[in-house]
Amino acid sequence: MGQLLAPEPAGQGQAPLRIYYFHTMATKATGKNPAASKASAPKAASSSTSKASTASKGAAANGKSAAQDDSAVPARRAASAVQPILNQQENAPRALQRFGTVSQRLPIGLNEQVRLQSVEMLNQLLADTICLRDMYKKHHWQVVGPTFYQLHLLYDKHYEEQSELVDSVAERIQILGGIALAMGADVAEATNVPRPPRDREEAPVQVSRLLQAHEIILKQCHDYASRADDAGDDGTNDLIVSELVRTNEMQVWFLSEHLVDTPLVRS
Numbered sequence: 680m681g682q683l684l685a686p687e688p689a690g691q692g693q694a695p696l697r698i699y700y701f702h703t704m705a706t707k708a709t710g711k712n713p714a715a716s717k718a719s720a721p722k723a724a725s726s727s728t729s730k731a732s733t734a735s736k737g738a739a740a741n742g743k744s745a746a747q748d749d750s751a752v753p754a755r756r757a758a759s760a761v762q763p764i765l766n767q768q769e770n771a772p773r774a775l776q777r778f779g780t781v782s783q784r785l786p787i788g789l790n791e792q793v794r795l796q797s798v799e800m801l802n803q804l805l806a807d808t809i810c811l812r813d814m815y816k817k818h819h820w821q822v823v824g825p826t827f828y829q830l831h832l833l834y835d836k837h838y839e840e841q842s843e844l845v846d847s848v849a850e851r852i853q854i855l856g857g858i859a860l861a862m863g864a865d866v867a868e869a870t871n872v873p874r875p876p877r878d879r880e881e882a883p884v885q886v887s888r889l890l891q892a893h894e895i896i897l898k899q900c901h902d903y904a905s906r907a908d909d910a911g912d913d914g915t916n917d918l919i920v921s922e923l924v925r926t927n928e929m930q931v932w933f934l935s936e937h938l939v940d941t942p943l944v945r946s
């Protein structure tokens with residue numbers, strides 16, 4: 680990467696560039712040449728560029744003023760120093776870590792087999808939770824009917840809570856030394872949640888789809904929590920029980936009550 684930068688002009692080092700910066704900033708702030716009137720330079724600028732001031736003094740000692748040194752700064756180098764190095768993905772080296780592997784970077788007292796099992800379970804829950812989260816947003820946008828207002832708000836509340844779960848699960852995978860699924864195409868391949876149509880559906884159908892997804896996740900949670908417990912992975916067990924199970928069960932309650940057929944006005 681370094682070879683893409685313009686080479687340092689021979690014998691100049693960083694000092695001329697610093698002088699140029701200092702001179703430019705000070706001139707902008709005061710409208711005066713700082714070399715001509717040292718006292719007129721702003722206090723903050725002079726304190727934050729003490730190195731530049733030292734270099735300036737050095738230049739003065741060599742018989743040159745800062746203004747004279749300024750003319751020696753190659754504009755081409757100053758521009759290239761702020762040029763981003765783009766498209767590095769096209770010649771990317773080997774991945775730092777392959778998906779499906781676990782590293783032992785973090786000393787958390789779990790062996791490789793336990794980590795592998797937990798990461799695999801958590802990636803399944805991650806894919807399903809991302810799908811459920813996104814289904815909530817789909818329904819938040821598309822819901823219509825007499826319950827529009829409350830469902831519109833409820834769906835978004837659950838979306839936010841599922842988003843937090845997504846982050847908790849993905850970060851647990853990192854702690855275990857694994858790699859979390861992230862992109863939509865990979866999530867779509869991995870999830871056990873059936874794909875909903877792109878169409879707008881009736882509110883009770885929306886709620887039913889969400890409940891189905893919750894149950895898929897909860898059944899897996901019960902299985903995975905006990906497997907993590909058996910393996911001694913207390914952190915994963917706790918995450919599944921305390922966050923995933925509790926949140927999903929609560930959301931199931933709030934959704935399910937919308938499917939009870941009770942009179943709206945007259946009993």
Ligand SMILES: [Fe+2]
Pocket residue numbers: 819835
């Ligand atoms: Fe919204």
